Amino acid sequence: MSTATSFSLGRRSILKGRFDGSFALRPPGALGAGLFEEACSHCGDCALECPQAIIVADEEGFPKVDVSARGCTFCGTCAEVCEDGAILSAEGWDVRASVDDTCLSVQGVSCRTCEDHCDAGAIRFRLMTAGRAQPEVSLDDCTGCGACVAPCPSDAISLLRPAPQPSTSQPTASENQNV
Numbered sequence: 001m002s003t004a005t006s007f008s009l010g011r012r013s014i015l016k017g018r019f020d021g022s023f024a025l026r027p028p029g030a031l032g033a034g035l036f037e038e039a040c041s042h043c044g045d046c047a048l049e050c051p052q053a054i055i056v057a058d059e060e061g062f063p064k065v066d067v068s069a070r071g072c073t074f075c076g077t078c079a080e081v082c083e084d085g086a087i088l089s090a091e092g093w094d095v096r097a098s099v100d101d102t103c104l105s106v107q108g109v110s111c112r113t114c115e116d117h118c119d120a121g122a123i124r125f126r127l128m129t130a131g132r133a134q135p136e137v138s139l140d141d142c143t144g145c146g147a148c149v150a151p152c153p154s155d156a157i158s159l160l161r162p163a164p165q166p167s168t169s170q171p172t173a174s175e176n177q178n179v
């Protein structure tokens with residue numbers, strides 16, 4: 001698993017908005033930024049073999065993951081076919097789902113689509129006034145698979161990378177950036 005960013009998450013962590021998304025979403029298991037670009041030869045094998053067809057080339061020809069149509073199953077195929085050692089075996093990602101305010105449920109329209117598509121059970125809804133409900137993503141339970149992104153009717157979900165959390169300071173929403 002990529003270790004470009006490390007972070008600690010409490011068992012009851014709920015998405016609160018501290019993220020550093022200034023990165024390309026490489027396949028799960030990709031080496032960290034810099035090392036990956038040194039190792040990858042642009043062969044395209046991972047993109048060719050990905051059963052989900054979610055690996056595309058970025059502007060420089062390096063593979064990146066695009067979950068706009070479907071999510072990652074963590075099947076490991078991309079790591080298996082990478083002969084350059086740029087992608088190693090991994091069970092997950094250090095990205096998590098984030099819901100913005102365009103969410104229908106937040107605006108009072110009944111929707112639980114993301115919850116229905118989350119096999120990990122990472123999305124819960126906090127009831128609000130006026131029939132609204134705020135989806136909250138458990139950072140502990142979310143695998144970052146991205147399966148909730150495409151089905152969302154309001155395109156409200158992004159995958160983001162939680163930034164390192166200093167032990168003494170609180171999260172700040174200003175650091176959010178989309179993948």
Ligand code: SF4
Pocket residue numbers: 027028049050051052053054055065071072073074075076077078079
């Ligand atoms: S783990 Fe599987 S589904 Fe995910 S990007 Fe790699 S090949 Fe595609």
Ligand code: SF4
Pocket residue numbers: 099102103104105106111112113114115135151152153154155156157
């Ligand atoms: S699927 Fe999208 S619009 Fe529906 S509740 Fe989830 S985030 Fe909101």
Ligand code: SF4
Pocket residue numbers: 096097117118119120121122123137141142143144145146147148149
């Ligand atoms: S990214 Fe995957 S695990 Fe996380 S909330 Fe969405 S569907 Fe659930």
